Amino acid sequence: MRIALFVTCVNDVAFPSTGIATVRLLERLGVEVAFPEAQTCCGQMQYNTGYPAEAAQPAAKFARDFAGYDAVVVPSGSCGAFIRDVHPKLVEGAVPPVYELTEYLLDVLGVEQVGAYFPHKVAYHPTCHSSRLLKVGDRPTRLLRAVEGLELVELPGAAECCGFGGTFSVKNPDVSAAMGADKVTHAVESGAEYLVAADNSCLMHIGGTARRSAAPLKTIHLAEILASTVEKVLA
Amino acid sequence: MSGTYVGMPSFPDAAHRATRDKQLRANLTRATHTIRDKRARAVAELEDWEGLRQAGKAIKDETLAHLDDYLLQLEAKVTEAGGIVHWARDADEANRIVTELIRATGQTEVVKVKSMATQEIGLNEHLAAEGISAYETDLAELIVQLGDDLPSHILVPAIHKNRTEIRDIFNRAMGHWGRPAPEGLTDTPADLAEAARLHLREKFLRAKVAVSGANFMVAETGTLVVLESEGNGRMCLTLPETLISVVGIEKIVPTWRDLEVFLQLLPRSSTAERMNPYTTTWTGVRDGDGPKQFHLVLLDNGRTQTLADEVGRQALRCIRCSACLNVCPVYERAGGHAYGSAYPGPIGAILTPQLRGIATDLDRSLPYASSLCGACFEACPVAIDIPEVLVHLRAKVTEDAKEHGGHRLERTAMRAATYAMTHPAAYRTAEAAAVRARKLIPKKVPFGAGKAWTETRDLPELPPQTFRQWWKETHR
Numbered sequence: 197m198r199i200a201l202f203v204t205c206v207n208d209v210a211f212p213s214t215g216i217a218t219v220r221l222l223e224r225l226g227v228e229v230a231f232p233e234a235q236t237c238c239g240q241m242q243y244n245t246g247y248p249a250e251a252a253q254p255a256a257k258f259a260r261d262f263a264g265y266d267a268v269v270v271p272s273g274s275c276g277a278f279i280r281d282v283h284p285k286l287v288e289g290a291v292p293p294v295y296e297l298t299e300y301l302l303d304v305l306g307v308e309q310v311g312a313y314f315p316h317k318v319a320y321h322p323t324c325h326s327s328r329l330l331k332v333g334d335r336p337t338r339l340l341r342a343v344e345g346l347e348l349v350e351l352p353g354a355a356e357c358c359g360f361g362g363t364f365s366v367k368n369p370d371v372s373a374a375m376g377a378d379k380v381t382h383a384v385e386s387g388a389e390y391l392v393a394a395d396n397s398c399l400m401h402i403g404g405t406a407r408r409s410a411a412p413l414k415t416i417h418l419a420e421i422l423a424s425t426v427e428k429v430l431a
Numbered sequence: 432m433s434g435t436y437v438g439m440p441s442f443p444d445a446a447h448r449a450t451r452d453k454q455l456r457a458n459l460t461r462a463t464h465t466i467r468d469k470r471a472r473a474v475a476e477l478e479d480w481e482g483l484r485q486a487g488k489a490i491k492d493e494t495l496a497h498l499d500d501y502l503l504q505l506e507a508k509v510t511e512a513g514g515i516v517h518w519a520r521d522a523d524e525a526n527r528i529v530t531e532l533i534r535a536t537g538q539t540e541v542v543k544v545k546s547m548a549t550q551e552i553g554l555n556e557h558l559a560a561e562g563i564s565a566y567e568t569d570l571a572e573l574i575v576q577l578g579d580d581l582p583s584h585i586l587v588p589a590i591h592k593n594r595t596e597i598r599d600i601f602n603r604a605m606g607h608w609g610r611p612a613p614e615g616l617t618d619t620p621a622d623l624a625e626a627a628r629l630h631l632r633e634k635f636l637r638a639k640v641a642v643s644g645a646n647f648m649v650a651e652t653g654t655l656v657v658l659e660s661e662g663n664g665r666m667c668l669t670l671p672e673t674l675i676s677v678v679g680i681e682k683i684v685p686t687w688r689d690l691e692v693f694l695q696l697l698p699r700s701s702t703a704e705r706m707n708p709y710t711t712t713w714t715g716v717r718d719g720d721g722p723k724q725f726h727l728v729l730l731d732n733g734r735t736q737t738l739a740d741e742v743g744r745q746a747l748r749c750i751r752c753s754a755c756l757n758v759c760p761v762y763e764r765a766g767g768h769a770y771g772s773a774y775p776g777p778i779g780a781i782l783t784p785q786l787r788g789i790a791t792d793l794d795r796s797l798p799y800a801s802s803l804c805g806a807c808f809e810a811c812p813v814a815i816d817i818p819e820v821l822v823h824l825r826a827k828v829t830e831d832a833k834e835h836g837g838h839r840l841e842r843t844a845m846r847a848a849t850y851a852m853t854h855p856a857a858y859r860t861a862e863a864a865a866v867r868a869r870k871l872i873p874k875k876v877p878f879g880a881g882k883a884w885t886e887t888r889d890l891p892e893l894p895p896q897t898f899r900q901w902w903k904e905t906h907r
């Protein structure tokens with residue numbers, strides 16, 4: 197099976213640690229990962245802002261860049277859902293099979309216990325696109341429960357949107373900020389040190405809100421927790 | 432606040448004020464969360480909610496696909512039963528028809544059953560200008576009317592008011608409209624309800640004309656159906672001599688059997704009840720029972736134009752249950768008035784710009800009043816994919832802007848991003864530039880889109896190395 201990583205544009209530039217963690221994790225599990233270097237972006241931003249024609253170009257490029265791979269792994273629920281749900285509407289012909297990281301681990305590799313170690317209190321935020329579009333369900337929490345040393349705490353109002361929503365955060369800054377503030381409040385109430393999710397753009401919004409209000413909360417991508425081991429504790 | 436919705440500021444401006452109104456936000460959060468939880472329990476009671484939901488969707492789609500046939504069938508049946516059918520192309524025409532019908536009775540007062548269609552066309556305001564007083568009889572509508580306010584929720588129009596605010600409104604305004612509030616009125620729900628009962632009873636007993644909407648119209652028999660909780664609707668529908676119902680053309684179902692599905696979907700989704708306390712159906716007129724005259728005004732007002740849009744037409748499946756409002760995090764913070772129409776929340780964001788078109792700033796801003804979180808789609812009992820329609824309408828807004836030379840900066844930015852994303856060399860250059868400039872990007876950006884972002888949030892610090900660079904160093 198030929199596996200390729202689609203790291204996503206946001207991760208590539210702003211959160212490389214997520215891509216690095218994904219590669220380390222998969223390699224630790226014996227997967228040989230390829231990184232097609234021509235890859236750029238899935239086009240979600242253009243599409244959701246109302247520019248479908250502009251989105252069709254990166255979508256077509258994605259299909260070309262990943263043609264021939266048996267599976268594409270994406271450490272982002274949002275981009276994964278976009279490629280799976282919307283690319284077929286934008287591009288003719290075959291779209292490569294895409295798995296969000298937790299789907300790949302559980303459904304394809306069949307591992308729940310990935311040998312991770314992360315001695316912290318963690319709350320899981322099921323981002324809207326992971327849970328409602330991709331329907332990853334309890335996959336992330338099953339993986340987290342199997343992490344040694346990790347204490348998973350309940351997040352009040354977990355299913356509520358954090359208010360990022362791509363360009364929504366810029367076009368409707370007041371509502372977006374109010375939603376973000378409530379998410380931070382809930383995360384702090386949960387008593388968690390870390391808020392974990394499988395989408396860095398949501399984490400960027402929540403983390404940025406927490407930092408500005410000096411809330412005692414750190415954000416981390418799920419891949420980074422799963423990549424953390426006793427030998428090399430991340431974070 | 433008073434008057435109509437037209438000329439309201441665009442959504443972000445209205446939301447800017449609403450998010451700062453602590454009382455409003457607290458009222459909304461408490462109310463929506465309570466009903467949200469109750470609804471979830473009511474829905475979970477049914478074994479095959481999803482099957483029921485798909486059935487509701489299928490019936491509505493089939494009806495919309497043959498809407499013309501069903502409407503003609505309905506007209507024939509209503510006429511056969513002694514009713515009179517009027518067709519109204521738009522709000523003006525509907526208002527004119529209703530005014531003439533009321534004039535013909537010689538009355539200057541009417542009682543009203545809560546109706547979205549008459550909200551939509553601004554009937555009360557129109558009647559007032561013509562010297563006719565229209566009294567709302569639904570408790571929440573009464574509160575809104577007495578408070579010289581606008582409804583902010585489909586089902587709970589006064590959701591933005593708390594008990595104390597309501598008591599003050601009753602004390603202040605009831606006397607101007609009829610029987611004043613009782614002395615020493617407290618803000619307990621029972622007291623408030625009793626004050627409204629006494630006030631309204633006078634109106635019911637005096638009224639010769641009633642104006643209603645309808646939740647459903649059954650084509651096979653020409654029957655109209657209203658669901659409600661307070662009994663005021665039944666009073667209005669049975670006591671007066673003349674009944675005028677204003678109903679959107681999409682409210683039709685082919686047969687009585689179809690009601691079986693909606694009478695389960697609607698109450699659970701809207702009030703979290705297993706059944707509506709009052710279900711009133713009426714077919715034409717009958718000697719010695721109910722109104723002697725029945726008029727049905729069938730309202731288009733943008734509906735045929737909406738029907739013509741393949742993606743957007745699913746909005747016409749809406750049964751106005753308000754479940755999407757109650758789960759919407761944006762509605763919860765911005766409040767109903769920010770949407771600037773009778774239809775607030777997620778359904779308003781897709782229905783209003785379709786019914787009215789996208790000529791105003793407000794109507795153009797509505798498709799963007801969503802984070803696309805999808806909670807509305809999940810809650811909708813007729814499975815309207817609201818996020819899909821939102822994105823579809825955004826594309827219409829940007830297309831329209833292109834034709835009129837608007838959104839230039841945004842379009843240019845999107846084009847530039849697209850160019851970079853489809854040309855690897857350009858992408859790498861842009862990426863490298865961003866990383867090199869990481870120390871130059873301040874946490875607070877004083878202008879433009881960056882300002883909107885950084886007013887309340889920090890930007891992340893860009894790491895010294897991209898993933899791509901790390902990969903090159905470690906894997907080649």
Ligand code: SF4
Pocket residue numbers: 700748749750751752753754755756778807810811812813814815
């Ligand atoms: S769109 Fe769906 S959830 Fe919203 S009011 Fe209409 S039927 Fe109810």
